[in-house]
Amino acid sequence: MDIGKYKSHDRILVAVDCIIFGFDGQHLQALLIKRGFEPEKGKWSLMGGFVNQDESTDDAAIRILNQLTGMDNIYMEQLYCFSDVNRDLAGRVISIAYFALINIADYNEQLQSEHEARWFPLDKIPALVFDHKEMVATAKARLQAKVTNHPIGFELLPEKFTLPQLQNLYEAIYESELDKRNFTKKILALGILNKLDEKEKASSKKGAFYYVFDKNKYRKLHSEGVKFI
């Protein structure tokens, strides 16, 4: 491909870094790895990698996420481009950050060990390389804002979940407690959850009914103006 007039301009290394969120039932977690190469080898880091000539940053993020988790079809969205001149100790690299939401139970523990990956609760993130701390903070803020108007919280839960589990999730994301009755009322009023006959009995004696998110009902409703929790 002819690069024509562009020849004389600076070319820059472009990376993607992924903030991967999971939920263990109580706390919101981020998946971090021990960085495997210099500089800063051995330090905690987001999973990342370089963007190739023949792939979009979206494709690169998908590839890199799959490398770490073995998972496909993960909810992911572009977060922000971090481009400070000295953000990477080894040279000029701009990074397009992505955040991903995964059901922590689907996560393949086996792959984890190759990269020395570990989940950290968001309030216990260790020191991270470069500007990764800022990336995590930005991702958390984006998640909080987004979850208010979009049904992405379900990405962090198993297919079947109970209302108490869902409420715990929202409480973890918002870092504040919600009223059980108001929460139930609001979420059920949306008409996007289907109640199953089955109960989850592990976490209480009475047991809580399972629900599933009905994407079709949501789409119909989503023509205009959705408000979540």
Added chain:
Amino acid sequence: MDIGKYKSHDRILVAVDCIIFGFDGQHLQALLIKRGFEPEKGKWSLMGGFVNQDESTDDAAIRILNQLTGMDNIYMEQLYCFSDVNRDLAGRVISIAYFALINIADYNEQLQSEHEARWFPLDKIPALVFDHKEMVATAKARLQAKVTNHPIGFELLPEKFTLPQLQNLYEAIYESELDKRNFTKKILALGILNKLDEKEKASSKKGAFYYVFDKNKYRKLHSEGVKFI
């Protein structure tokens, strides 16, 4: 600077493109230029340019915006990274799009001519090069979302403005009409506008009082949870 282990990776041309919004009192406008170089020379385009090794994308956007408008201290925020492999006809270029809000009256007409720049109402944007149409659409959506919770509309107005002018602006952004009484009530209740004694008499016989945005009052209030219009 040592680029260490990164040497073997692909380097990519990184551009920024600016969606520049202005407001003429009635319609929301975007500032476009006739592209001055190949490929697609002579076609309508967003103002853009390449990011240098020694500058952040923010700095590049500021530089490029200044080149076109001669203006500094412009409200600008990063929009999105567009990175499709074939988005630029002349080769692999990723573009970080920024959107800017300027007071159209401050805009220096002189500079305009160098770049053959012109304002276009948002509903009359001509065909644009590459993926710039998508960029404009994304910027418009972001502006609509952002203006609801953040006092950035004022960036599009002169320092002194009337309530009818402000309402026209919000109507232009939302593409819908607002009730005058409700609008006035809501915006004044925020307590972030200072009324002047002076009236604007050009657009009506009675004249409308000028107001100014009080950034300090806003900051105090902004500790937590602002809702705008």
Added chain:
DNA sequence: ACAAAAGTGTTCATCCTACACCCATGG
């Protein structure tokens, strides 16, 4: 029987929406 979590309604305050007339002034 009791501990532990699930489930369920009502009241009050607040916010949003709809709506119409008088005012000031330049021509």
Added chain:
DNA sequence: CCATGGGTGTAGGATGAACACTTTTGT
């Protein structure tokens, strides 16, 4: 004096927040 746009208040409906007791069942 009249045409034009500026300015103002209220009532009804919808939404959000606060709040406590009963149910189920495993131990």
